[in-house]
Amino acid sequence: MTTTGRFFCADAARTRGDSIVGTAPHGTAWVLIEYRGGWPADGFDGLDLEPGTKALVFAAARAARARVLLVRRHGRSVPQGGPPRWAVLRYDATGAHRQHWGTWGRDEDLAQIAPALTTPGEPSGRPVVLVCAHGLHDACCAVRGRPVARALSERRPDLVWECTHVGGDRFAANVVVVPDGVYYGNLDAGSAVTVVEEHLAGRIGAEHLRGYTDLFPPQQAAVAAVLDRFGPAGRHDYAVARTFRDDDGWRIRVTGRPPGPATADGEAGVEIAIDVDVRARRTPQRQLTCRGPATSSAVVYEAVSIRQG
Known part of the structure; x- marks a missing residue:
């Protein structure tokens, strides 16, 4: 993955042997907003949305300690059917994870996220697999994340989304399974498919595990x-x-x-x-x-x- 003369943080981390253990950011709630255009370097914060709606979503997410991520399906050249989606996902220690999904066409439609953050949502065992591919935030997220997103999307197109920054750029490619709240790092296309399939089968291993976000x-x-x-x-x-x-x-x-x-x-x-x-x-x-x-x-x-x- 190394390009002569250019610094890549994930290459340097692997050369040093940086530990990924215990590096999952703490949190048990996520807001996903499907955004099919280009992502600003600072993600949701940088979007040119209607100011009142944007402030409402930001305040509600902060009050709920929820992480806001922009998401999209892999391969933006592929036609996307239907309006963009949004979701509020919550971890539940019982395993009955809570999810609330909706759609938006106008900026103001995103105001639905605020009440969704204050209501339980529907229990669902269906996971969402997020692959950080936020190249404007960090080059390694794109260089290493997009091949992983492609490989996983070929296997699980209904579950996999590319997403904005999830933390730990130097551990790219990073994959987060929500609302399970499980972070994986140092993945490539082959290892990511194995790790995700094992996760979905109820077998979480230690090799690529960054951590559980409720801990x-x-x-x-x-x-x-x-x-x-x-x-x-x-x-x-x-x-x-x-x-x-x-x-x-x-x-x-x-x-x-x-x-x-x-x-x-x-x-x-x-x-x-x-x-x-x-x-x-x-x-x-x-x-x-x-x-x-x-x-x-x-x-x-x-x-x-x-x-x-």
Whole structure:
């Protein structure tokens, strides 16, 4: 993927071996707005919409702590049937995720998003697969994201959308499954198809997992360590039961039922408790995005021990 003489943050991150563990932004609600034209560098904020409607949507999303993403189907040259769509999606710990879908033709139609953010929505197990392909925000999102969007769209055209910035440019290609709230990174066309198909089959693995968005970074790292130790599992097969902060880091108890024989006596299907010690460290100053030469430090979360409680 490297082009001589040009800096690509995802190439640099892979060369350094940057960890993706614990890097999923926290949040449990998403607003998706289908926008078939060009995306501004700052996404929804940069759209030239009717000011009152735009302010209403922005305020409602901020109050609900919802992330607003522009979306489109892969391949804008392909004719799109029907009016553009919008959605409000919410994570639910029970797995009965809530979704509210609508359409818009005029800017003012987007005002429907505000009341949708204050009502539960309909329960649905149907996921949405988002691929960050926001090239004006970061070149790597386009260079690495669009081939992934193409590959996934060929397999799951009804589920897959390209989207604006989701965070973690240097981990491109990034895929987010919502409202499950699961972030994946460092994907290419082949690995993305495998990861998404496994996810849809209820098998989330650790290799490309950035984290679960309902958890905070140390908790994300703990769950990733459990998945790495015991193997892929469903989105709700494990839960964080307790988080204890000490001077050195965190001790996090994860409970659940590992797939297959996992307990000491080889009995499958029995709930166990796993204690994970997580530590944090800061990296040296580095250039972390393509868009500017400014450097910054990142926090890395590492599981230093894992044991059955």
